[in-house]
Amino acid sequence: MAVAVAGVLVAAGAISYAVAEDSGSDTTTPTADSADAGFARDMSVHHQQAVEMSYIVRDRTKDEDVRRLAYDIAQTQANQRGMLLGWLDLWELPKVSADPPMSWMGMGDMPAGKDGALMPGMATNSDLKKLGTLSGKQAEIFYLQLMTDHHKGGIHMAEGCVDKCTVGVEKRLAQGMVNGQQSEIDLMAGMLKERGAKPRS
Known part of the structure; x- marks a missing residue:
């Protein structure tokens, strides 16, 4: 366990160094209303x-x-969440914004999230409550369905950062999210099929 923790800390240090190095090559630090900050927050x-x-x-x-x-x-x-919040600290920017979610990618006028689902793909509070009441195969299926929707929403947002963000290391992280989550969507489709189920959307 100690070795795993040490590995994570080393990776975090390398990431911090990479951010500092990468940020130095950019002409300016992102502003609070930039795509870089918006993506990190959302x-x-x-x-x-x-x-x-x-x-x-x-x-x-x-x-x-x-x-x-x-x-x-x-x-x-x-x-990844730690990295995103770390960048906001590095840029001395707030971790919350009064702007609606995803405003940075032109989606600030979407309907307000219902029942705790603040952004596309997110589960509602009712979904989370239901997941906590299921067990075995039923819990597996519902989780795989919820996470498939979640990943689809996450990919859409990460693609927005790939397109609009200016900090190189953040764009690369976003592209890695797109690739990794699409791979997991494919994996989860197979796992649902094994359980006689399909994605919800």
């Missing part, structure tokens, strides 16, 4: 819910494949 919120859902399902099933996927998603997205 994706950190989006990621936090994925982490929450993953820990819920991990306690609701004994299926090793689903538990492994949930653990991987939770770890990956918690680490």
